[in-house]
Amino acid sequence: MKRLSVSLVLLNLWVVLCSYDCLPDTNGNGNDKIENEYTKAIPIDFSYVGYRKGEAKLPLVKTIITLEAPADGADATEMIQKALDAVPAPGAVLLKAGEYNVAGNIKIRRNGVVLRGEGEQTRLIAKGDTQRDFITLGISTSRALLAESSIVEDAYVGQMWVKVENSAAFAVGDRVAVFCEPNDKWVTDLKMDQIKTVGTNVPTQWVASKFAMYWEREVVRIEGDKVWLDCPLVSDFVEEYTVKRSLYKISVDRVEESGIEDMFLISDYDKSNEFDENHAWTAVYVSGAENCWIRGVKSAHFGLSLARIGKWGRCITVKDCESTAPISVIGGARRYAFYINGGQMCLFENCKADQDRHGFITSSRIPGPNVFLDCVMTNAHSVVGPHHRWATGLLYDCCPSGIRLEANDRAHYGSGHGWPAVNCVFWNCTADKIDVMSPWIGGKNYSIGCIGEIYQKIKYKDGLKRPDAVWMSHGQHVEPRSLYRTQLANRIKNRK
Secondary structure, three states: OOOOOOOHHHHHHHHHHHOOOOOOOOOOOOOOOOOOHHHHOOOOOHHHOOHHHHOOOOOOOOEEEEEOOOOOOOEOHHHHHHHHHHOOOOEEEEEOOEEEEEOOOEEEOOOOEEEEOOHHHEEEEEOOOOOOEEEEEOOOOOEEEEEEEEEOOOEOOOOOEEEEOOHHHOOOOOEEEEEEEEOHHHHHHHOOOOOOOEOOEOOOOOOHHHHOEEEEEEEEEEEOOEEEEOOOOOOOEOHHHEEEEEEEEEEEOOEEOOEEEEEEEEEOOOOOOOOOOOOOOEEEEEOOEEEEEEEEEEEEOOOOEEEEEOOOEEEEEEEOOEEEOOOOOOOOOOOOOEEEOOOEOEEEEOOEEEOOOOOEEEOOOEOOOEEEEOOEEEOOOOOEOOOOOOEEEEEEEOOEOOOEEEEOOOOOHHHHOOOOEEEEEEEOOEEEEEEEEOOOOOOOOEEEOOEEEEOOOOOOOOOOOOOEOEEEOOOOOOOOOOHHHHHHHHHHHHHO
């Protein structure tokens, strides 16, 4: 694929020039730099997530094209799309306050392009009776594997380097992927080939080859046979449990420095049917994008999500967004307001979900790390937490959730969800009930400073006792208030 139209070299220079400043505002309460027994208990530094890995604020891109809503209510799809494709980058297309009927799909597919509104008074209405992604940010892409070297020494969660057979295959600045394909022993020791049938729910046993995963990183230095990475490992890479473990030099073409800001996205639906499903499904889908953002967006009536981050989304920030009044059947694969569906190193900050099932959720085989920070769920139909099949490196930081927080063995649920996550941390969260366990191998899950009744939802039929999570200060919040902000503040301080 040809390089996207705006040079990334120029865009990187532009980021430095037009960011509010080069360092993040930690929004602290005077305690952001605390290190104590609680912070030291967590093996992962989660601060490398979101736009520019937290090292720059979201930029304010200059408005270059301004559009008015069609006075006659005509379809605005083509008008908006032409402006997004034509605007010089970096540049924003501003939609003035008004109602924009959109029968199609809007695509942001170039570097440095922002679609901006004037807050809730800019209303984009997804017309029509088909399930679809309403706005997409990113391009269709794939991962090219350019060079490979075997990892020759066990590596563990929190580690910033891997030892490889041939470090000469890499250079500082290379984009790389830490790859691991587990073996059958891994599945057996997790007991995910022993999931019991309960009632009519016949689970699908886990198959090791389906859990081969890539964790994308960048090379920051090389010392002998050690390749140092820009973000810690969030999973163990142990020879006993792997068929293959390698470091690949990779290339992935993505949209960068683009965003969606300050607007109200609404799905039309059949008003006579509160469970209508023949309408727009996701407000914003991000995939094939990096160092991009969704900011100040509100949604209503979508069946699945306000924001869904797909497999090729990396270093995405979703901030100050609110999902309201979803319309769908209240059942599986619906009402996942803020949904990590493959993305890694993503940050969801100060987001709200109302009337959803799983307001802040991951799907299966998520590389991580990913962070939900100061995210609130109200009037929930189900739980907050990782959903199924092995998300790695996940932080819920100061997130009130309503009904229940969960990171447990989901066993037969959902046709064999099993262990939804490893190295998952709930920090200063509040819920009516909390159900957190650790898997038998691969790492721990944590509940630190959380308030809520300790509760085991699933009554297992296999007679096995699951390992306990790491519980600290249950029933009383801890300092520092935010683990993410503390880790970020300390990293920035130590870098100086």
